[in-house]
Amino acid sequence: TTLAERFCEHSEYGMMMEETESVRQIFSSLYKVPDQIKGHYFKLKVIEIFLLLSVISTSNNEKRATYRKQQVDIVKAVNEYVSTQFMKRITIETLSEQFDVPTSTLKRCFKGVYGTTIHQYLKECRINAAKRLLHETDQSILEIANAVGYENGSKFTSAFKEATGVTPSAYRKV
Incomplete structure (x- = not known):
């Protein structure tokens, strides 16, 4: 069976799989390759990806989202x-x-x-922006809360503490 037949039942669909440690290792190393060996290194990585795909189960009892x-x-x-x-x-x-x-x-x-x-992604974007503002500006906590989309300072503080483990004022001091 070819890989296309195994992973793509219909031409308009493709298979997606969750990231695993082995997949993360394959792709993360692609960003740190010296220019003089990129061509050969990428060929090896393609072979490594094909090897990984050849051992992934595609049985009917393991449904994958398409x-x-x-x-x-x-x-x-x-x-x-x-x-x-x-x-x-x-x-x-x-x-x-x-x-x-x-x-x-x-x-x-x-x-x-x-x-x-x-919802979680939106919250992460807001918290990450708030972290930057806390370190890079002297804006008040309420001003930062409003700048990142929170209308209520206490909701912002709760969300920030839930995400980071510390309050915005404690984060600013670090």
Whole structure:
């Protein structure tokens, strides 16, 4: 059986799999290769990827999620939008309308592609931006909360502490 037959039952679908340590190792090392050996190194990595794919189970009792290219493209656009507009009030319903995709499909595909919910991703974007602002500016905690999309300072503090283990003021002191 060819790899395409094993992993892609229909031409418009592809297979996605969760990241594992072996997959992470294969791909992370691609970014640290000296220019003089890149060509040969990449050939070895392609062989390593084929070897990994040859031992992955594709039996019927192990269902893998499949998404059409159009769905993945929409989810990537949603990701880009959320990562740049996180300071705005964003709901699944508004994203669904804006990107013309049913809410259930949007939630399922986003989670399948990125391994997290849209809500959790939005929260991570806000917390990461808040961390930068806490270290790089003298803005008050409330100003930072508002700048990253929280209308309420106490909700921001709770979310920040849940994500980082410390309050914003304690994080700023570190």
